[in-house]
Amino acid sequence: MAEEISDDLVCLEGSPKQVGQTFGGVNRSAIRRDVREFYKLLREKERISKRKMLSAGKYYLELVSRYGPHWIVEAEAIAAAAGVDVEEYLVYRGAKYRGINRPECFTYYSAPRHNAGGRTLLHKNRDQTERPQSAYVAGLKSRGKSIYRFLACGDADTIDLSMALNEKGLAIVPDQGYKEPNPRYRGMLAGLARIVIERCADVEEAIGLLRKLHEDRVVAGGQWGVHWMLADRTGAGARVYQYTDSFVEKTSRSGFLVMRDKDARGRLVMKALRENRGGITAGLMNQLSRRRPIFNPGWNVSAYTAVIPAKRPDLFSYAWFAVNNVRKTLYVPLYMGVTATPKILFDGTLYRLSGSQKFGADLFRKSKGLGVNLERLEQEMDADRADMEIAAGVALRRQSEQAARKVLTEGCLRFAKRAERLLKLLGGKG
Secondary structure (H helix, E strand, O other), X not given: XXXXXXXXXXXXXXXXXXXXXXXXXXXXXXXXXXXXXXXXXXXXXXXXXXXXXXXXXXXXXXXXXXXXXXXXXXXXXXXXHHOOOHHHHHHHHHHOOOOOOOOOOEEEXXXXXXXXXXXXXXXXEEEOOOOOEEEXXXXXXXXXXXOOOEEEEEEOOOOOOOEEEEOOOEEEEEEEEEEEEEEEOOOEOOXXXXXXXXXXXXXXXXXXXXXXXXXXXXEOOEEEEEEXXXXXXXXXXXXXXXXXXXXXXXXXXXXXXXXXXXXXXXHHHHHHHHHOOOOEOHHHHHHHHOOOOOOOOOOEEEEEEEEEOOOOHHHHOEEXXXXXXXXXXXXXXXXXOOOOXXXXXXXXXXXXXXXXXXXXXXXXXXXXXXXXXXXXHHHHHHHHHHHHHHHHHHHHHHOOHHHHHHHHHHHHHHXXXXXXXXXXXXXXXX
């Protein structure tokens, strides 16, 4: 059942209503602030009244009813728990990215044959208007529907995914594309990744669904196209450039993909991946995320590296999450197999500590003056994570799946707490 099960853990498992109640209750302050600010800025900067916005959002609500009806029940529970109007909240979810996103997110993929440990890797740096960021595992159960469990990161005010990985071993990220030659302003943008991650088991299924949504003219990106990158447990990877009148898919024989080939970020990533072929790690992907020009100091708000094994992705797939600017925070691992999410990763605590530590985006450089080598500490955390995964595998073989999940849950909580202690030591205030 979805609930705040302790002072340290939050469980987002159960019916849409149960998950919504927990999500809205724990992240109440972020939801209230972000919804209020959205309608205030509409009125003051764009001269758009709330009434006009709600009227314009009716088609989006029709699409939600068609493609994600359980989201409505979930949103009703979130709104009630957070103390906001449900219609205002739903329309906010559909319109929150109107014209404010920037085409600077960056994503890259490496096939298993190039990676240490033989697992699929997919990374995204998210550049966006700053809002509290939240990472979590969610498992919704709705009668008559098959909804895949997923782990994800996004704004703390909605269960709309900026980066995600599901129990079948499918990872997906949306990035904003280039200027749209034929803008479409009515349809769905927020929520598209969630439709895919809840329904699709692999890259082939996901691209088929994205193409169907394109053909049905569901997607509306306003002035910008939508770029997608996907990867799965088989090692498949693909990139899609989607615009109102085009849908272009790309795969790679080399086993490497970057979201934009012909810019400095793409060249830097491809050079690094080729030079490390055979030994690429999630740690390397995370290190690249902090390098200019991949790192965008004015807009970066979060990042993840998804790590997808071929076997038992429902237990042993995981992602390293940075829930703030990647130079202001530590990456923390979260496994699909946990029974609950560390609360400090979910409720904005790590986000706030990262944003308030005294060194800002100079965290890694200046912390060395205190005798704290954060890069080495992240490497040590990865070594401990590998030991934890081995212990979970032993528990699975010798005891039960429940025992393995317990090892993963307790381990991920320890890692989140370790990051919390370090950020507090460095002056962060939650």
